[in-house]
Amino acid sequence: MIRVRLIPLTLASPGMVLxxxxxxxxxxxxxxxxxxxxxxxxSSLNQKNIGHVKVFQEDERNEETLSAERIKVxxxxxxxxxxxxxxxxxxxLKQMILDYxxxxxxx
Amino acid sequence: xxxxxPMSVDKILxxxxxxPSPPRAIVEIVRTLEDGDASAEVLAxxxxxxxxxxxxxxRLVNSSHYSISGGVPSIRHAIVLLxxxxxxNLVCVNGISDYFKQSSQNIFNYEDFIRHSVGVGCxxxxxxxxxxxxxxxxxxxxxxxxxxxxxxxxxxxxxYRMVIDYKNTHNCRISDAETATIxxxxxxxxxxxxxxxxxxxxxxxxxxxxxxxxxxxxxxxxMSDLIHVADVLSHAMELGSTEQVSPLSDNAMLRLHLxxxxxxxxxxxxxxxxTDYTHMIGL
Numbered sequence: 089m090i091r092v093r094l095i096p097l098t099l100a101s102p103g104m105v106l107x108x109x110x111x112x113x114x115x116x117x118x119x120x121x122x123x124x125x126x127x128x129x130x131s132s133l134n135q136k137n138i139g140h141v142k143v144f145q146e147d148e149r150n151e152e153t154l155s156a157e158r159i160k161v162x163x164x165x166x167x168x169x170x171x172x173x174x175x176x177x178x179x180x181l182k183q184m185i186l187d188y189x190x191x192x193x194x195x
Numbered sequence: 196x197x198x199x200x201p202m203s204v205d206k207i208l209x210x211x212x213x214x215p216s217p218p219r220a221i222v223e224i225v226r227t228l229e230d231g232d233a234s235a236e237v238l239a240x241x242x243x244x245x246x247x248x249x250x251x252x253x254r255l256v257n258s259s260h261y262s263i264s265g266g267v268p269s270i271r272h273a274i275v276l277l278x279x280x281x282x283x284n285l286v287c288v289n290g291i292s293d294y295f296k297q298s299s300q301n302i303f304n305y306e307d308f309i310r311h312s313v314g315v316g317c318x319x320x321x322x323x324x325x326x327x328x329x330x331x332x333x334x335x336x337x338x339x340x341x342x343x344x345x346x347x348x349x350x351x352x353x354x355y356r357m358v359i360d361y362k363n364t365h366n367c368r369i370s371d372a373e374t375a376t377i378x379x380x381x382x383x384x385x386x387x388x389x390x391x392x393x394x395x396x397x398x399x400x401x402x403x404x405x406x407x408x409x410x411x412x413x414x415x416x417x418m419s420d421l422i423h424v425a426d427v428l429s430h431a432m433e434l435g436s437t438e439q440v441s442p443l444s445d446n447a448m449l450r451l452h453l454x455x456x457x458x459x460x461x462x463x464x465x466x467x468x469x470t471d472y473t474h475m476i477g478l
Contacts, residue, residue, distance in 0.1 A: 094463075096470060137258055139474035140467065168431065171368070172442050177455070181443060184459050185431050 089147040091195055096140050097133055102126050104143040112136060154194065161189045201354045201377045208379075208387050211346040215298060216392045220245035221290040224283065225394060228332045235274045238283055242270045251289060252282065255475070284331050285475075288316065291338040292476045295345060303348045310435025310478055312338045317434065317468040318425035321461050326451045328421055336401040336422050339394070343385030343402070344369065347377075368441060370406050382406050408447045420447035428458065434469050 092107045102125055110119040110133060118136060119129060125141070133141070149157070165186050172178040202210065216222060223241050227233045242248050249270060256273045257266050267273045274282050292309050299305040316337035323330040348355040354377050362372035370380040386403030397418040404419040405426050427443045430436050448454070 094467070097474075135258075137474055139470040167439075168433065169440050171439055177443055177445050177448070178440075180455055181427075181431060181458075182440075184455060185462075188459070188462050 090144050091147045093145050094142050100130050107142040107144050204379045210350045214346045214350050217294045220248050225335050235279050239270045287335050313472045314429035314434025315425045318428045318465050321465050336398045340402050340405045340422050343381030408444050420451050423447050
């Protein structure tokens with residue numbers, strides 16, 4: 089399965105295909121969607137202080153790995169929210185962050 | 196071995212007052228953030244009073260990040276090319292971040308501290324316009340919201356160590372550890388310092404009340420509410436922070452007319468801002 093991921097430039101590697109245009113802070117297009125990244129283009133983006141890129145990525149995780157990651161994320165969020173009420177606004181906020189993280193994990 | 200005894204609150208406040216203030220040019224720019232008649236000319240003059248600031252602004256705008264052909268020779272050109280607001284924001288965020296780096300004296304982990312401050316800044320910036328607050332002022336208040344913690348670590352390291360030990364032993368929030376060990380928390384210490392530096396009153400209040408915004412229905416201090424909300428969210432989103440989440444004030448959300456739905460649809464945007472800013476200031 090192919091998924092779209094927003095990854096920090098430090099995790100970008102040659103061959104990854106851009107899902108969307110890479111723009112600088114003035115909105116100018118530096119690299120177009122559909123292009124494959126290369127060593128020179130990654131180092132050029134790095135020099136231009138681009139922090140992240142949106143790329144297509146083959147999802148190599150199996151259901152077992154995904155489920156272990158989901159448990160890890162859930163435990164982490166439970167720990168971060170350990171000293172606040174688990175209902176009302178804080179309960180809703182916790183659920184919102186959990187949904188966001190889990191959706192990111194499976195997208 | 197004698198049991199360590201912390202300084203009195205008065206002594207602590209006297210001690211943190213010795214922390215060098217941020218560069219005069221930055222303080223001046225922060226003071227004029229809310230001026231309706233702040234102009235490019237005034238901003239250029241403020242930056243040009245500080246050689247360090249000139250160098251750092253020109254270095255940033257000439258980095259290929261901005262891809263400006265021919266280069267940017269002066270501060271005035273930078274303001275024309277990139278815009279008044281962009282340069283002012285860049286000067287404030289970068290200037291305060293540099294100030295923390297330079298004052299940390301290798302005894303404080305400034306990187307995590309700045310990451311968290313920038314995280315709060317990004318959340319505050321994303322919601323500032325929708326709650327009618329100047330995003331630059333909000334970012335500055337966010338960058339300085341924990342300055343009390345920084346000041347305590349630098350000027351009263353023994354007391355700071357006692358706070359951290361207490362926090363680790365009791366598995367509590369840092370402000371509770373501060374109140375229990377030294378009788379005052381970093382929000383009050385920070386506000387004291389910000390007043391000492393003559394920063395605008397809404398920034399001082401935002402620092403003072405970022406854990407507990409005033410509990411009234413009337414919207415008297417929107418900046419305090421915004422920084423409180425941004426602080427809680429940045430912890431919840433773990434933007435440069437591993438500190439446990441504190442309770443979010445329902446009243447602050449109500450006064451800002453901010454809903455959890457608005458927050459939910461902004462999470463991606465906040466994370467993108469955060470990645471960009473941490474990259475810009477080299478973290």
